[in-house]
Amino acid sequence: FAPIVARTRQVAPSPTELDAHTLVLVRHGESTWNDLNIFTGWADADLNDKGKGEALAGGKLLKEGGYTFDVAYTSVLKRAIKTLWIILEEMDLMYIPIVNTWRLNERHYGGLQGLNKQETVDKHGKDQVLVWRRSYDIPPPECDESSEHYPGNDPRYANVDKADLPKTESLKLTEDRFMPVWENEIAPAIKSGKKVLIAAHGNTLRALVKHLDNISSETIAELNIPTGVPLVYELDDDLNVIPNENGIAPLRGAYLGDQEDIRARIGAVMAQTK
């Protein structure tokens, strides 16, 4: 596949210049279902060639910026896992431990999984679909237990308590199931001095930055995260964000790369339902 050439300069501060904890977040590169504009959620859509190129470009930016990592966290979905693998290979860091957790999965899209986003707008109206996509605490309709999209039918979740497996999730429910792994594993790892990379999904990362940047439930509705772009946070010892002047509000961490291009890519995520 063709790497997307990084015509970019590094904008976040060099990690060596700051006495702080560096945390890097990256949403997976474009998937086949992103390209087809299909609600994905916990469906295991693969990266497409563009997505692989985005992941490679993200890895190059991190390498050029002098970043390094001690441990990486990702979901149990291949678009995030492969994004992580591509980045770690590019950075020559394939030896670091990778923790895969279902708690980092994309938000479960319930009965919308597998449906085309624009066709769903045509059927239910733009406002309703925007509520399902971006409201904080209103989940989409549930999928039923006979559905291929019900995680209870997927062997990869055999070890998860059925009561914890969603049939749909709002951003709030996504946050509720993600936060335990943040509080119990990731935050302690960062505090102990480990440099952490998280390769995850649009809505799990929205839940995380909502927490890191104290973003309100109203403001988070407006926030979209582009695919494959490293988002760098510097955190103090209590894991409060040290604001970066290049942060695109309400984020106080900064995306690595060409800021104009990144803003255009954020707009494209928003425009998936018109």
Ligand SMILES: O=C(O)[C@@H](CO)OP(=O)(O)O
């Ligand atoms: O389909 C999905 O699972 C997500 C991420 O691709 O979409 P949206 O941005 O609409 O929440």
